[in-house]
Amino acid sequence: MATPDELRADLAEARKEFVEALRGAGGAWERAPAGGEGEAAWSPRQAAEHCIAADVMYASAVCVTCGYPGLERLDASYASAVDAAVGLEQASAMADGRLKYVTDKDLAMKNQRGNTVEGIMLHAIAHFRDHAKQIREASRA
Numbered sequence: 001m002a003t004p005d006e007l008r009a010d011l012a013e014a015r016k017e018f019v020e021a022l023r024g025a026g027g028a029w030e031r032a033p034a035g036g037e038g039e040a041a042w043s044p045r046q047a048a049e050h051c052i053a054a055d056v057m058y059a060s061a062v063c064v065t066c067g068y069p070g071l072e073r074l075d076a077s078y079a080s081a082v083d084a085a086v087g088l089e090q091a092s093a094m095a096d097g098r099l100k101y102v103t104d105k106d107l108a109m110k111n112q113r114g115n116t117v118e119g120i121m122l123h124a125i126a127h128f129r130d131h132a133k134q135i136r137e138a139s140r141a
Contacts, residue, residue: 004102007121011099014128015055015092021132021139022048022088025081028139044135048084049077051131052091058124059095062102065111065120071098 002010025044032043042050053074060070074091078084099121107118115123 001107001118002122004104004107007102007107007118007125008096008099010125011121011128014125014132015088018051018128018132018135019085019088021135022081022085024139025135026139029081031138033138039134042134042138044081044138045078045084047131047134047138048081048088051128052076052078052084052088054127055088055091055095055124058120058127059098061111061115061120062106062117063098065109065115065117066102066106068098071095 022044025048028043029045030043032041032046035041039047039050053076056071056074060073064070071094074094076087078087102117102121107116107121109117111120
């Protein structure tokens with residue numbers, strides 16, 4: 001099992017990878033890939049808006065699993081990759097304001113679906129990496 005500090009560091013690294021993908025999105029910001037369904041058909045903009053909102057959602061899920069109030073849902077639109085990077089900074093600050101309190105004991109706590117706090121945090125990390133990859137691929141197309 002990872003420690004809370006390791007999970008927070010991994011999340012910060014995944015966000016950094018996501019911002020790097022955003023920096024490369026430039027002219028492809030609104031371009032959806034040819035083919036694909038569901039999330040695979042999203043433009044970099046759609047993927048970014050979804051992923052940034054999800055950062056707050058995952059932190060909220062951690063809060064609720066630990067018995068604390070969740071965060072208010074974040075829905076925002078970003079006209080450019082630069083705007084999205086700023087939005088991510090704001091969303092991450094909201095999320096980290098809560099995630100900084102996660103303890104070793106909290107990691108094993110389970111929500112109603114049986115997901116542990118550690119699992120939720122690992123999913124958030126993977127989520128950023130998956131969408132960073134998607135944005136990089138759309139930017140190269």
